[in-house]
Amino acid sequence: MRALTSVLGEDQAAFLVRQRVARLATSDGMGKPHAVPVCFALGRASIFIALDEKPKDVPVTRLKRVRNILENPHVALISDRYTEEWNLLAFVMVRGRAELLDPDTEEHAAAVRLLRGKYHQYETMRIDENPVIAIRSEKAASWGALAEPDTYGPQVLDTIHGRRSVRRYLQKRVPEDLVERVLEAARWAPSPHGRQPWRFAVFTKEATKEHLARAMGEEWRANLEMDGQSVEIVEKRLEGSRRRLLDAPVLVLICLYLEDLDAYPDAERQRGETTMAVQSLGAAAQNALLTAYDSGLDAGWMCAPLFCPEKVVEALGLDTGLVPHALLTLGYAEGDPPKRRSRRPLDELVVYRD
Numbered sequence: 510m511r512a513l514t515s516v517l518g519e520d521q522a523a524f525l526v527r528q529r530v531a532r533l534a535t536s537d538g539m540g541k542p543h544a545v546p547v548c549f550a551l552g553r554a555s556i557f558i559a560l561d562e563k564p565k566d567v568p569v570t571r572l573k574r575v576r577n578i579l580e581n582p583h584v585a586l587i588s589d590r591y592t593e594e595w596n597l598l599a600f601v602m603v604r605g606r607a608e609l610l611d612p613d614t615e616e617h618a619a620a621v622r623l624l625r626g627k628y629h630q631y632e633t634m635r636i637d638e639n640p641v642i643a644i645r646s647e648k649a650a651s652w653g654a655l656a657e658p659d660t661y662g663p664q665v666l667d668t669i670h671g672r673r674s675v676r677r678y679l680q681k682r683v684p685e686d687l688v689e690r691v692l693e694a695a696r697w698a699p700s701p702h703g704r705q706p707w708r709f710a711v712f713t714k715e716a717t718k719e720h721l722a723r724a725m726g727e728e729w730r731a732n733l734e735m736d737g738q739s740v741e742i743v744e745k746r747l748e749g750s751r752r753r754l755l756d757a758p759v760l761v762l763i764c765l766y767l768e769d770l771d772a773y774p775d776a777e778r779q780r781g782e783t784t785m786a787v788q789s790l791g792a793a794a795q796n797a798l799l800t801a802y803d804s805g806l807d808a809g810w811m812c813a814p815l816f817c818p819e820k821v822v823e824a825l826g827l828d829t830g831l832v833p834h835a836l837l838t839l840g841y842a843e844g845d846p847p848k849r850r851s852r853r854p855l856d857e858l859v860v861y862r863d
């Protein structure tokens with residue numbers, strides 16, 4: 510069996526490794542063509558494709574692509590990048606002979622590992638019980654800007670650049686599935702030892718928001734008075750903050766939860782552990798904000814709970830092991846979206862480069 514590297518150039522292999530989907534073309538004994546989109550993984554000598562669509566009582570050999578391979582092993586696989594910037598277009602096409610790997614073989618087990626490593630969705634699918642298609646490549650052709658970055662890079666940056674803090678919302682309901690999407694993103698944030706030291710509380714009911722606003726308002730009033738602010742200013746700012754909470758269709762309170770963290774005998778390491786947990790809470794919040802923006806929602810961040818965590822816990826009847834840190838507001842911006850705040854240039858932020 511020829512190594513893939515003897516057929517594929519380095520740039521072609523690197524391009525294929527980054528692609529998530531390809532098209533597999535097969536043809537039957539009469540030469541009638543058939544093409545399907547496939548997930549694939551690159552091995553050392555072959556390209557592997559799982560068979561995951563088998564209905565329980567139908568053998569995989571009924572799939573058209575499998576019947577074709579059994580009749581005529583010559584196949585082609587093409588993976589391409591399309592973007593509106595045509596200087597970034599590219600494709601790689603591989604021709605070869607396809608075989609079906611039997612589930613009892615070592616090569617099959619290795620192929621399943623590769624496929625599951627690339628696509629987490631396969632972890633819970635029974636691809637290990639079905640044959641895997643292995644393409645023994647014979648020839649490769651390619652065109653375009655193979656080395657250029659893939660489209661997902663710029664899309665993520667578009668979301669990052671587009672997001673901005675919103676503080677006034679329309680009275681428009683936020684669909685529940687979008688709130689779930691935002692929470693799902695928060696759940697996947699990096700965390701120290703993977704302990705996920707955060708919990709979320711979600712509020713949409715007027716009465717709960719009012720209750721929360723009152724609890725935080727009392728503390729804020731005391732702080733503002735301590736700062737020597739005039740009565741009118743104190744009342745104005747408190748009313749502004751209360752309206753912000755009441756007008757936001759959804760509030761997501763992010764609480765620190767430290768009980769699952771490692772315990773150290775010395776205070777210094779324990780402090781480090783707590784700092785990591787707080788850093789991770791910030792990552793969860795940012796995941797949530799970016800996903801909100803990416804889902805067509807607007808969002809904002811309020812730090813108020815951080816200054817009166819016990820009051821918030823008490824007002825909402827939360828577990829006393831939770832430390833409220835951040836309140837995210839979710840909804841649809843009222844009026845023109847706020848202008849993006851400018852950022853310092855990278856030259857100023859990167860203080861050392863080697």
Ligand SMILES: Cc1cc2nc3c(=O)[nH]c(=O)nc-3n(C[C@H](O)[C@H](O)[C@H](O)COP(=O)(O)O)c2cc1C
Pocket residue numbers: 672673674675676809810811812813849850
């Ligand atoms: C930890 C943290 C706390 C924040 N607290 C508040 C807040 O209490 N009220 C508020 O209006 N914005 C708050 N923000 C939002 C910042 O003001 C905002 O991110 C910053 O001005 C940059 O604007 P942008 O988010 O639109 O890019 C907070 C942001 C962070 C990261």
